[in-house]
Amino acid sequence: MLFRIYRYDPDKDAKPYTKEYEIELRSTDRMLLDALTRIKEMDDSLSLRRSCREGVCGSDAMNINGKNGLACITPLAGLKSPVDLRPLPGLPVIRDLIVDMSQFFKQYHSVKPYLVNEEPAPDTERLQSPKDRDQLDGLYECILCACCSTSCPSFWWNPDKFVGPAGLLQAYRFLADSRDQSTSQRLDNLEDPYRLFRCHSIMNCVDVCPKGLNPTKAIGKIKDMLVKRMV
Amino acid sequence: MSYPIRKFDAVIVGAGGAGLRAALQLSEAGCKVAVLSKVFPTRSHTVAAQGGVGAALANMGEDSWHWHMYDTVKGSDWLGDQDAIEFMCREAPKSVIELEHFGMPFDRNDNGSVYQRPFGGHMQNFGAGPPSQRSCCAADRTGHAMLHTLYQRNVRSNTHFFVEWMALDLIRDESGQAIGVTAMEMETGEVVIFHSKAVLFATGGAGRVYASSTNAFINTGDGLGIVSRAGIPLEDMEFWQFHPTGVSGAGVLITEGVRGEGGYLLNKDGERFMERYAPNAKDLASRDVVARAMATEIKDGRGCGDESDHVLLKLDHLGEDLIESKLPGIREIAKKFANVDPVKDPIPVVPTCHYMMGGIPTNYRGEVVAPNGDDKEAIVPGLFAAGECACASVHGANRLGTNSLTDLLVFGKSSGNSTVEFLKQNVTHKDLPRDAGELTRERLERLNNQTNGESVAEVGAALRQTMQKNCGVFRFPDLLVNGVAEIQEVEQRVMRTEIGDKSKVFNTARIEALELDNLIEVAMASLVSAEARKESRGAHDRADYAERDDQNWLKHSLWFKEENRLDYKPVHMDPLTAETIEPKVRTY
Numbered sequence: 001m002l003f004r005i006y007r008y009d010p011d012k013d014a015k016p017y018t019k020e021y022e023i024e025l026r027s028t029d030r031m032l033l034d035a036l037t038r039i040k041e042m043d044d045s046l047s048l049r050r051s052c053r054e055g056v057c058g059s060d061a062m063n064i065n066g067k068n069g070l071a072c073i074t075p076l077a078g079l080k081s082p083v084d085l086r087p088l089p090g091l092p093v094i095r096d097l098i099v100d101m102s103q104f105f106k107q108y109h110s111v112k113p114y115l116v117n118e119e120p121a122p123d124t125e126r127l128q129s130p131k132d133r134d135q136l137d138g139l140y141e142c143i144l145c146a147c148c149s150t151s152c153p154s155f156w157w158n159p160d161k162f163v164g165p166a167g168l169l170q171a172y173r174f175l176a177d178s179r180d181q182s183t184s185q186r187l188d189n190l191e192d193p194y195r196l197f198r199c200h201s202i203m204n205c206v207d208v209c210p211k212g213l214n215p216t217k218a219i220g221k222i223k224d225m226l227v228k229r230m231v
Numbered sequence: 232m233s234y235p236i237r238k239f240d241a242v243i244v245g246a247g248g249a250g251l252r253a254a255l256q257l258s259e260a261g262c263k264v265a266v267l268s269k270v271f272p273t274r275s276h277t278v279a280a281q282g283g284v285g286a287a288l289a290n291m292g293e294d295s296w297h298w299h300m301y302d303t304v305k306g307s308d309w310l311g312d313q314d315a316i317e318f319m320c321r322e323a324p325k326s327v328i329e330l331e332h333f334g335m336p337f338d339r340n341d342n343g344s345v346y347q348r349p350f351g352g353h354m355q356n357f358g359a360g361p362p363s364q365r366s367c368c369a370a371d372r373t374g375h376a377m378l379h380t381l382y383q384r385n386v387r388s389n390t391h392f393f394v395e396w397m398a399l400d401l402i403r404d405e406s407g408q409a410i411g412v413t414a415m416e417m418e419t420g421e422v423v424i425f426h427s428k429a430v431l432f433a434t435g436g437a438g439r440v441y442a443s444s445t446n447a448f449i450n451t452g453d454g455l456g457i458v459s460r461a462g463i464p465l466e467d468m469e470f471w472q473f474h475p476t477g478v479s480g481a482g483v484l485i486t487e488g489v490r491g492e493g494g495y496l497l498n499k500d501g502e503r504f505m506e507r508y509a510p511n512a513k514d515l516a517s518r519d520v521v522a523r524a525m526a527t528e529i530k531d532g533r534g535c536g537d538e539s540d541h542v543l544l545k546l547d548h549l550g551e552d553l554i555e556s557k558l559p560g561i562r563e564i565a566k567k568f569a570n571v572d573p574v575k576d577p578i579p580v581v582p583t584c585h586y587m588m589g590g591i592p593t594n595y596r597g598e599v600v601a602p603n604g605d606d607k608e609a610i611v612p613g614l615f616a617a618g619e620c621a622c623a624s625v626h627g628a629n630r631l632g633t634n635s636l637t638d639l640l641v642f643g644k645s646s647g648n649s650t651v652e653f654l655k656q657n658v659t660h661k662d663l664p665r666d667a668g669e670l671t672r673e674r675l676e677r678l679n680n681q682t683n684g685e686s687v688a689e690v691g692a693a694l695r696q697t698m699q700k701n702c703g704v705f706r707f708p709d710l711l712v713n714g715v716a717e718i719q720e721v722e723q724r725v726m727r728t729e730i731g732d733k734s735k736v737f738n739t740a741r742i743e744a745l746e747l748d749n750l751i752e753v754a755m756a757s758l759v760s761a762e763a764r765k766e767s768r769g770a771h772d773r774a775d776y777a778e779r780d781d782q783n784w785l786k787h788s789l790w791f792k793e794e795n796r797l798d799y800k801p802v803h804m805d806p807l808t809a810e811t812i813e814p815k816v817r818t819y
Binding site: 009010012028030040041044049052053054055058059073094096098105109112114115117121123125126129130133140141144174177179180 | 270271273274275276278279288327328329331332333336337338339342343344345369372375376379383384386418447448449480481483484560563564567568686687688730731732734735736737738739740743
């Protein structure tokens with residue numbers, strides 16, 4: 001199988017280039033990450049992040065044949081050869097397939113992604129009905145891989161001002177939590193022409209999410225909450 | 232040329248569950264703490280834990296921490312320290328409640344309380360049964376939910392993270408006190424001395440010493456390598472847990488929660504074979520017992536598939552609704568890595584290296600202890616450890632499912648508290664020794680200047696094969712002796728690894744070479760300790776010594792890198808307040 005991989009090492013390369021690698025697939029090479037691990041054994045200068053190799057840590061997000069995804073859960077069998085691999089779009093490249101995710105995490109942090117409940121903590125758990133708990137499904141599972149935000153044109157244009165789909169999904173995860181008491185501050189924090197309203201429902205985020213989550217829907221719900229608050 | 236120095240009150244190495252939990256104690260106490268992590272905190276391996284965290288909340292029926300303690304001692308095959316086990320089981324409910332208050336999205340019962348599922352080895356009535364529902368969970372993504380919750384709480388507490396920094400070596404002063412670490416910023420390759428008053432290791436496991444492992448690539452035992460190079464022993468390293476249900480071929484974990492929810496194992500005859508090995512607990516026996524039973528079935532020709540090399544985990548009878556609500560992640564994994572939809576077909580599984588029971592010796596307060604003169608457990612001042620990298624020892628010879636998350640919550644917090652206390656008593660920084668950073672410099676220069684060496688991938692593969700072949704579920708005297716000799720050869724090769732990539736920028740080849748320096752210490756400690764222990768206990772099962780031998784071996788192993796030697800220390804049989812649980816025959 002032929003791979004065409006974006007390469008750039010600022011320590012020695014004047015500019016980025018594409019390098020081709022041809023490898024014979026083995027029966028044990030199931031996922032794209034297996035192939036990349038083999039390529040790295042041939043050329044140890046190829047740099048990428050990876051850890052859990054099962055789609056839960058969010059390290060190995062990259063642009064695979066034009067679409068963002070996780071290398072570790074992308075089956076080789078489903079890929080068209082040659083396989084074009086590039087770093088996630090829209091973020092500064094540190095080296096090869098490794099991007100600088102500072103802006104992405106800054107936006108995540110900006111939504112105050114933690115439960116706020118100032119009441120004195122009881123001796124037991126705070127009760128939550130199964131129905132209320134169900135509201136968190138499809139939200140808390142986010143792995144912060146950035147596939148969504150880096151596929152979003154609005155995030156490309158305004159990564160410093162638009163929270164982006166990942167951050168907004170987490171903003172809604174806390175808005176939707178029956179235990180959280182910070183609803184109005186959370187909404188104040190998002191009521192802004194850029195932070196929330198740069199989302200134009202293009203839905204690239206939904207298309208690429210490796211966990212099958214739906215940030216656009218969550219963003220719609222935040223917008224609903226803002227509308228309801230006005231009337 | 233000396234490395235630049237940055238000063239903090241404390242340095243925490245590792246930002247998984249234990250490191251994050253410890254960091255909260257320090258941040259909230261107002262200490263200036265640096266948390267170093269090779270990966271962004273939510274990418275740590277705690278994220279992969281599935282089935283739940285054990286705590287006797289008694290939400291599902293009667294339960295008590297005494298029963299949890301009994302199960303843990305029995306699960307450990309009496310090698311666990313009973314003071315630490317009591318502490319963990321007693322603190323567990325508080326720790327879980329606290330986590331819920333932090334925002335953890337636990338599954339719920341109709342009355343709004345936290346849902347708990349059954350898990351292997353957890354029983355009511357001091358082991359008599361029936362099974363206890365003690366595992367608090369968030370579907371089958373408990374570790375993910377926990378890790379994110381703990382990270383989020385640290386965001387709230389403004390914890391200072393150094394993301395993608397790899398710690399390299401420990402700095403101790405002449406008295407032996409831990410006063411800092413060297414660490415490399417991966418993005419720039421720059422090495423910095425973190426000068427502190429205390430150091431806390433929470434670097435997780437080292438399952439990557441085996442060829443087949445449920446562990447993430449980052450689980451390379453960095454904390455263990457670092458402390459062993461600094462003269463501190465590693466405890467009980469012969470005890471490795473093989474999780475019964477790794478996906479055959481891929482190694483990816485399938486939670487024991489599947490069996491907790493009612494799934495069971497089948498051999499090629501369609502027989503539910505665990506009934507023969509553990510008549511009472513059946514598929515919910517301890518992991519060592521189930522893994523051995525599976526390996527025996529496969530060895531005796533009752534394995535499934537063309538190669539008869541796995542058994543089947545059946546759960547289709549649970550129904551799609553339950554699988555979707557309680558085990559959705561498993562369904563996803565089975566589809567992706569085994570090509571089966573468990574709603575219809577069983578999952579092919581094999582015992583797979585999963586957890587390191589041994590580690591850096593600590594007491595239940597998370598203080599690192601090592602022999603000093605006559606004292607086998609002298610406190611190493613300024614040094615703390617928690618989570619999988621530590622050996623408190625609560626897991627002894629075999630860990631119960633759910634107790635890893637319990638361990639990291641309880642001991643993450645207690646080690647954090649101990650560190651805060653230590654900082655109150657030790658307000659000034661001790662002077663750095665003149666040679667601070669020298670070991671790191673030697674290692675990096677050796678690697679940069681190596682010629683005619685071998686690739687890290689080749690030597691790493693040899694290391695993993697040596698462990699896989701000689702130190703598996705069943706252990707044989709000739710293989711253990713052979714394994715020690717082989718790993719000594721591998722050690723020579725590790726000292727001559729060569730990297731092609733010499734770039735300063737995010738050089739993952741260099742990182743992998745430095746990780747191999749840590750893996751070799753872990754592998755050496757494991758094989759040497761395993762070869763020496765002439766009994767079968769928990770996960771250490773020897774063909775030539777089939778029985779547990781309390782007379783001679785009810786003791787912890789301590790491996791020292793220097794001279795590759797072993798020492799031993801007694802097991803703590805006295806709990807803090809409860810009565811001693813006396814050793815007896817262990818059946819399920």
